[in-house]
Amino acid sequence: MSRAQLVTASKHAEHCQRNWDRSQSMPREDVQALVDIATTMPSKQNEEYFQLVVSVNSQLNRLIYDLSIDPDNPATLHRNAQLDAHAVFVWFLHKPEQLNMTDKKNRAGFFDVFRLNAKTAIGISSGAVALSACHMGYRTGYNQCFKAYELRDLMIEWGITNLSDEKNTPELALGVGIPQADTPWNHVLDDEGNLRKIVDTESKNIRWDIIE
Numbered sequence: 001m002s003r004a005q006l007v008t009a010s011k012h013a014e015h016c017q018r019n020w021d022r023s024q025s026m027p028r029e030d031v032q033a034l035v036d037i038a039t040t041m042p043s044k045q046n047e048e049y050f051q052l053v054v055s056v057n058s059q060l061n062r063l064i065y066d067l068s069i070d071p072d073n074p075a076t077l078h079r080n081a082q083l084d085a086h087a088v089f090v091w092f093l094h095k096p097e098q099l100n101m102t103d104k105k106n107r108a109g110f111f112d113v114f115r116l117n118a119k120t121a122i123g124i125s126s127g128a129v130a131l132s133a134c135h136m137g138y139r140t141g142y143n144q145c146f147k148a149y150e151l152r153d154l155m156i157e158w159g160i161t162n163l164s165d166e167k168n169t170p171e172l173a174l175g176v177g178i179p180q181a182d183t184p185w186n187h188v189l190d191d192e193g194n195l196r197k198i199v200d201t202e203s204k205n206i207r208w209d210i211i212e
């Protein structure tokens with residue numbers, strides 16, 4: 001793994017992939033490797049701040065895509081096709097009481113803000129998945145716009161039964177898969193391959209300094 005390859009993977013991960021080549025599939029070993037990465041990256045004091053659900057079921061992923069809207073914002077309709085991917089990773093908050101934690105105390109009983117640490121853990125986990133997946137040749141797209149309770153209920157319906165507490169909210173989702181060839185990442189296609197939407201892209205230029 002060269003430095004240049006890692007930087008290229010990061011540049012791919014920066015963009016939000018919104019179309020997928022459905023004629024190809026992801027090997028299960030690759031999905032499992034990404035699950036292993038997601039669940040071993042560091043969290044504060046190694047607490048289990050989140051629970052991960054990964055769907056490689058295209059029927060379920062389409063349902064997740066359908067829920068990935070803001071009902072108050074019509075522009076989000078058919079926008080978040082990043083979750084119509086080959087594999088969809090969803091990070092749920094893990095209910096603190098299940099771990100003898102409270103919103104303000106960790107397992108050892110010391111002051112710790114659950115939500116902040118949980119969000120940080122999800123960020124670290126998902127970032128590693130995105131970078132690794134792009135390094136493996138896949139593309140990725142994040143999404144935080146979904147009907148959270150309906151998404152949780154959908155997962156329960158599909159067999160993830162321990163998400164029934166209202167604190168088990170989905171916080172972040174990431175689509176991973178094989179992009180449609182010769183198609184810009186921000187083009188959303190319909191099932192016939194026709195252009196449905198072009199999503200505006202965003203760029204950033206984060207200041208950095210190295211102190212010698």
Ligand SMILES: Cc1cc2nc3c(=O)[nH]c(=O)nc-3n(C[C@H](O)[C@H](O)[C@H](O)COP(=O)(O)O)c2cc1C
Nearest residue numbers: 014015016017079080142143144145186200201202
């Ligand atoms: C934490 C997080 C949440 C995001 N949520 C959304 C989202 O809800 N909807 C969306 O369209 N893109 C979402 N994105 C994708 C970013 O907007 C995208 O990575 C960024 O705009 C750069 O990609 P672009 O070149 O495709 O614009 C999210 C990205 C991150 C990291």
